[in-house]
Amino acid sequence: MFFKNNSEWQGLLGLAYTGISRPDKSVKSWIDAVMDANDQASLAFSLELCGMISNNNSNHIGNFDVILGNNERLNHTKFVANIIREWFYDITIFDITVDNQSLTTSSITCRDINNDKSIIDSGSTNLILPEKVYNSLTDALCKYVERNNISLNPDFWNTKDTSCFDFEQNWNILPNISISIARDANSYFILDLPGPSYVKQVFSDENSPLKYCYKVAIEKSTGNIGTILGAVTMEGFKVIFNRTSKTIEYQKGHCGPNVGLRGLYYDTNCDIIQKCSFKKLSTYDGNFFDRNILPIFFITVIIMVAAIVLVFLLKKGKENSWASHVFISMNRTPQLINED
Structure with a gap:
């Protein structure tokens, strides 16, 4: 929940999931706090935004409603994402x-x-x-x-x-x-x-x-x-965000x-x-792992597999010449290719 100084109570209300809370995920979102405070396992909320009051009044109006527990207002119409x-x-x-x-x-x-x-x-x-x-x-x-x-x-x-x-x-x-x-x-x-x-x-x-x-x-x-x-x-x-069914319903x-x-x-x-x-x-924050850690992980696995195969071949006396060839090949200095 964020309110700017002198904003006359205009700000951001935490309606999304805790995963994007700031400064970190330990901060509970406002909507999760409402659910916990009411000891409810089922929760939804609806927004009905109307726009400006009139052409001469720039204030926007609408309706916000928190729906706790099983409720007949959750019609589950066909317009559900x-x-x-x-x-x-x-x-x-x-x-x-x-x-x-x-x-x-x-x-x-x-x-x-x-x-x-x-x-x-x-x-x-x-x-x-x-x-x-x-x-x-x-x-x-x-x-x-x-x-x-x-x-x-x-x-x-x-x-x-x-x-x-x-x-x-x-x-x-x-x-x-x-x-x-x-x-x-x-x-x-x-x-x-x-x-x-x-x-x-x-x-x-x-x-x-x-x-x-x-x-x-x-x-x-x-x-x-x-x-x-x-x-x-x-x-x-009227848009209903149903946290329990993990759906968004339009009316x-x-x-x-x-x-x-x-x-x-x-x-x-x-x-x-x-x-x-x-x-x-x-x-x-998984994109960092995807871009940076995964390539290193796969390279490490390849090197470990190659090392195991090399040790196995070196122990086989009957295949010394072939093992030596593999040893020489595996010890070539790897080259990084710049694709810029």
Whole structure:
């Protein structure tokens, strides 16, 4: 739980798993502390984000509810994603489309979308995508705008810039961005995000002659943070994070943008989760082991096996000449190949 000084109680509430606690894993997350304090083995919580109160009020509203024990509010609808890794709320995305046109091509696969993870995170604001997925999505949006003669400056899609107008804009003219989320190995459901989900009003300087200002809530990820379904992708839905069943359930909300929720759809040709999930270790800091320790480990094993074979051959008097040849070969100085 983090609160900045003079923040008027605005901050981050620990809703994820203890594995990403800071400064270390011994720090219990807020949601785990609630479960322990209530002596509950079963816990879920729901978020229903509504967005801004009005065009004249930038405060955001929503509902947060902790659900302890077995509860009838856990309907277990068909729109349920499995949490594939318990650190952030890590899921598998099958596809992303713009105006029903898939971003996955010969150069972009569903694994690229999930590289190196795909998480649902209310602590992030925007829809954040790996670089080449982001580039493909913004390119598709630009082409849609051009095809439909929508008057927008090309710099509009730059999330660092604010675009201002002298009258309120109707962003329903923009296409849906649809996100297909794996339910299990052979089925998925789709979140439909209309223009108002990913183009958000912001407030300009009071002295600005243009009253209505907007920013695109889609950004390119930096480093290897992967895909993040931030708060803008949750607005309009009721999202239930069920820690007990290790699932995330989507329902239509009672406020926010007019989003869509549809499915189930089936793909029996492959295991969606195996096909699309980025390969990763089960622990939060396992990547260091993968990059640094594993190569050394395998080299050590190879050397030990070679040494055992060498000793065995040297003891066989009948094969002295062949053993000597092996001895000479094994004592050659190993060469490191620089592949830069």
